[in-house]
Amino acid sequence: MNMECLLPDTIPDSPAFHTVAVTTVRHWNDHLFSFSVERPGSFRFRSGEFVMLGLPQDGGKPLLRAYSIASPAWADELDFLSIKVPGGPLTSRLKSVRPGDQLYLGRKPTGTLVADALLGGKRLFLLSTGTGLAPFLSIARDPEIYSRFEQVVVVHSVRRVSDLAYHDQQTALWADDPLIHEEAAVQFYYVPTVTREPFHTTERIGTLVENGGLFPNTLDGPRRFDPEQDRIMLCGSMAMIRETSAMLEKLGFVEGSNSRPGTYVIERAFVD
Numbered sequence: 001m002n003m004e005c006l007l008p009d010t011i012p013d014s015p016a017f018h019t020v021a022v023t024t025v026r027h028w029n030d031h032l033f034s035f036s037v038e039r040p041g042s043f044r045f046r047s048g049e050f051v052m053l054g055l056p057q058d059g060g061k062p063l064l065r066a067y068s069i070a071s072p073a074w075a076d077e078l079d080f081l082s083i084k085v086p087g088g089p090l091t092s093r094l095k096s097v098r099p100g101d102q103l104y105l106g107r108k109p110t111g112t113l114v115a116d117a118l119l120g121g122k123r124l125f126l127l128s129t130g131t132g133l134a135p136f137l138s139i140a141r142d143p144e145i146y147s148r149f150e151q152v153v154v155v156h157s158v159r160r161v162s163d164l165a166y167h168d169q170q171t172a173l174w175a176d177d178p179l180i181h182e183e184a185a186v187q188f189y190y191v192p193t194v195t196r197e198p199f200h201t202t203e204r205i206g207t208l209v210e211n212g213g214l215f216p217n218t219l220d221g222p223r224r225f226d227p228e229q230d231r232i233m234l235c236g237s238m239a240m241i242r243e244t245s246a247m248l249e250k251l252g253f254v255e256g257s258n259s260r261p262g263t264y265v266i267e268r269a270f271v272d
């Protein structure tokens with residue numbers, strides 16, 4: 001037993017879930033951390049999807065929550081980016097995981113933040129707040145996305161500088177990534193914004209659309225959204241999704257789904 005966090009060293013098998021071992025853990029700050037787990041041989045998913053993840057609890061039924069997979073579909077391990085909710089049923093325990101600890105992993109990943117739910121286009125904008133970055137870490141590291149789109153722009157809005165998970169890797173245009181560093185060097189753009197601490201960019205996403213700050217100078221095309229050539233994914237708080245969706249609909253964007261691809265797609269990063 002891992003006494004510090006009351007996590008069991010091994011967990012009982014469950015037919016509905018894989019049992020996977022944690023391989024690495026990184027704490028970004030007091031309310032945000034990343035971890036990776038081994039990938040079961042039979043586990044397939046599309047970049048951008050989420051899966052149920054959890055721990056055993058008293059009474060036998062696993063305690064599970066939805067988690068976006070933050071690594072791309074080709075990766076050997078599955079990465080996750082997690083909030084630590086004070087008193088949260090899962091994360092108040094999950095925040096203490098260490099390499100070797102075991103977790104439950106659902107067998108059926110799903111979700112709408114997938115390239116299949118978007119029509120073809122030139123520029124792909126991945127707009128996130130908080131842990132909503134997670135699915136975009138998956139998509140932006142998938143080689144296929146650079147074949148489908150000429151330019152890929154990740155926008156990450158957070159309260160504090162230390163909330164900018166993967167800031168260094170994205171600023172370096174994924175230079176250490178063996179599979180996509182060549183494409184990313186010319187096709188990847190990263191727009192971080194920090195709204196409650198001094199930073200070079202401090203506006204919310206909506207303001208950055210209005211003032212043009214969301215469109216890097218070296219990006220091709222207009223410094224505004226264009227439904228003809230732009231495709232957009234949104235992941236974050238419900239308020240951000242609601243407000244940004246309303247703006248996109250006014251501009252003529254149409255929400256897509258797996259069965260009916262459109263020009264933008266949404267997924268909430270958590271349930272309020």
Ligand SMILES: Cc1cc2nc3c(=O)[nH]c(=O)nc-3n(C[C@H](O)[C@H](O)[C@H](O)COP(=O)(O)OP(=O)(O)OC[C@H]3O[C@@H](n4cnc5c(N)ncnc54)[C@H](O)[C@@H]3O)c2cc1C
Pocket residue numbers: 050065066067068069081082083085087088089090091092130131134135267268269270271272
């Ligand atoms: C489709 C989907 C994908 C998700 N992907 C992720 C992910 O990749 N990473 C992640 O950390 N969470 C993600 N979540 C949220 C996750 O399922 C849990 O809510 C979270 O792990 C907290 O679990 P908990 O049991 O500790 O608290 P809960 O009882 O689940 O949540 C308590 C409260 O904490 C707040 N909260 C929960 N999650 C977040 C969050 N991520 N950011 C800000 N506030 C939050 C909400 O106000 C919520 O009501 C996702 C949720 C959905 C629906």
Ligand SMILES: NC(=O)c1ccc[n+]([C@@H]2O[C@H](COP(=O)([O-])OP(=O)(O)OC[C@H]3O[C@@H](n4cnc5c(N)ncnc54)[C@H](OP(=O)(O)O)[C@@H]3O)[C@@H](O)[C@H]2O)c1
Pocket residue numbers: 031129130131157158159160163193194195196204205206237239240241243
């Ligand atoms: N991040 C922290 O430092 C911190 C610390 C302790 C506890 N928490 C708790 O953790 C939870 C999640 O916090 P979080 O920081 O991950 O998420 P968050 O509060 O949703 O903030 C993330 C980013 O989204 C922006 N945002 C919020 N509403 C928006 C909207 N309607 N349109 C566009 N952008 C919007 C925020 O800007 P604004 O800053 O302008 O709102 C911020 O840049 C909260 O319950 C919070 O109380 C967070």
